Amino acid sequence: MKKITTLLVGIIILSCGTNQKVPGVDIQTKYATSITNTNLKTILYQLASDEFQGRKTGEDGQKIAAKYVADFYKTHSIEPPAGYPTYFQVIPKDFFRGESKGDSENVVAFIEGSEKPEEVLVITAHYDHLGKKGEKIFNGADDNGSGTSAVLMIAKAFQTAKNDGFGPKRSILFLNLTGEEEGLYGSEFYTSHPIFPLKQTVANLNIDMIGRIDDAHKDKSNYIYLIGDDKLSNELHTLSEETNKTYSKLELDYTYNDEKDPNRFYYRSDHYNFAKNKIPVIFYFSGVHEDYHKATDTADKIDYDLLAKRAQFVFYTAWEIANREGKLVLDK
Numbered sequence: 523m524k525k526i527t528t529l530l531v532g533i534i535i536l537s538c539g540t541n542q543k544v545p546g547v548d549i550q551t552k553y554a555t556s557i558t559n560t561n562l563k564t565i566l567y568q569l570a571s572d573e574f575q576g577r578k579t580g581e582d583g584q585k586i587a588a589k590y591v592a593d594f595y596k597t598h599s600i601e602p603p604a605g606y607p608t609y610f611q612v613i614p615k616d617f618f619r620g621e622s623k624g625d626s627e628n629v630v631a632f633i634e635g636s637e638k639p640e641e642v643l644v645i646t647a648h649y650d651h652l653g654k655k656g657e658k659i660f661n662g663a664d665d666n667g668s669g670t671s672a673v674l675m676i677a678k679a680f681q682t683a684k685n686d687g688f689g690p691k692r693s694i695l696f697l698n699l700t701g702e703e704e705g706l707y708g709s710e711f712y713t714s715h716p717i718f719p720l721k722q723t724v725a726n727l728n729i730d731m732i733g734r735i736d737d738a739h740k741d742k743s744n745y746i747y748l749i750g751d752d753k754l755s756n757e758l759h760t761l762s763e764e765t766n767k768t769y770s771k772l773e774l775d776y777t778y779n780d781e782k783d784p785n786r787f788y789y790r791s792d793h794y795n796f797a798k799n800k801i802p803v804i805f806y807f808s809g810v811h812e813d814y815h816k817a818t819d820t821a822d823k824i825d826y827d828l829l830a831k832r833a834q835f836v837f838y839t840a841w842e843i844a845n846r847e848g849k850l851v852l853d854k
């Protein structure tokens with residue numbers, strides 16, 4: 523392992539000089555490209571199937587989804603955090619202030635860092651949705667089957683890299699959140715009952731709805747909205763931009779990062795509970811569409827090629843945060 527690392531550093535320095543990448547040595551690309559449209563589609567069709575009953579917090583569908591997510595981790599030998607009894611962080615019913623019929627759970631999996639295990643990157647997506655209204659099932663394919671399938675495939679890619687001797691230097695917690703639709707409860711619970719100290723939590727990358735194309739991008743769909751990336755750490759913004767330039771080449775749209783934007787998306791998904799605690803965040807989002815929060819948000823409407831590209835971009839960014847020399851600097 524050491525030998526390859528040294529070789530890689532040498533080649534990277536060389537390649538920086540010539541501004542060209544040497545084929546065959548770009549380790550992270552090998553794992554990023556294991557996140558495919560086909561794999562994501564298989565997972566997303568499950569999550570957004572009628573069997574999962576719209577995954578409403580505290581109800582049967584959400585429990586089925588929680589088990590599906592935990593089983594995925596188990597199948598791929600991605601373990602719960604060391605010393606943690608199961609994949610489930612149970613949240614008592616009372617925490618939901620009357621918005622859940624029973625207890626609910628975040629699902630957690632963990633890959634320990636090889637050099638700085640105490641520093642933790644948290645990758646999140648909520649897996650709950652709106653449930654049923656009468657006969658109508660709200661399958662929540664984009665919201666947030668897209669983010670959930672992405673987190674699972676990102677976790678699998680990191681685990682495969684680790685199995686090959688290329689595990690991340692810092693630890694990564696994969697946190698599948700419940701209770702988002704009712705009011706960001708899963709992330710509120712996690713940040714008030716963290717499994718790892720928030721002081722050692724280096725960043726949160728949150729994925730919520732990345733599978734569609736909104737009206738503003740109908741003719742130029744190679745995009746993603748980024749929100750929050752420069753609010754606490756300029757370094758995170760720069761890292762994200764450079765990662766995109768090198769690997770993903772998406773159009774990074776910052777429209778919703780504007781404090782004056784009336785949608786206020788920065789405050790509307792789970793990353794906000796991390797940002798409140800001075801943890802740098804990036805919220806990945808592809809925008810709202812005509813099926814947003816409707817029973818018509820179904821798996822057949824997802825653009826799987828784009829979903830894969832966006833999930834890969836999150837993977838590349840996570841790889842950089844987890845492996846770079848220094849911890850991200852908070853400068854705001």
Ligand SMILES: [Zn+2]
Nearest residue numbers: 665666703815
């Ligand atoms: Zn939603």
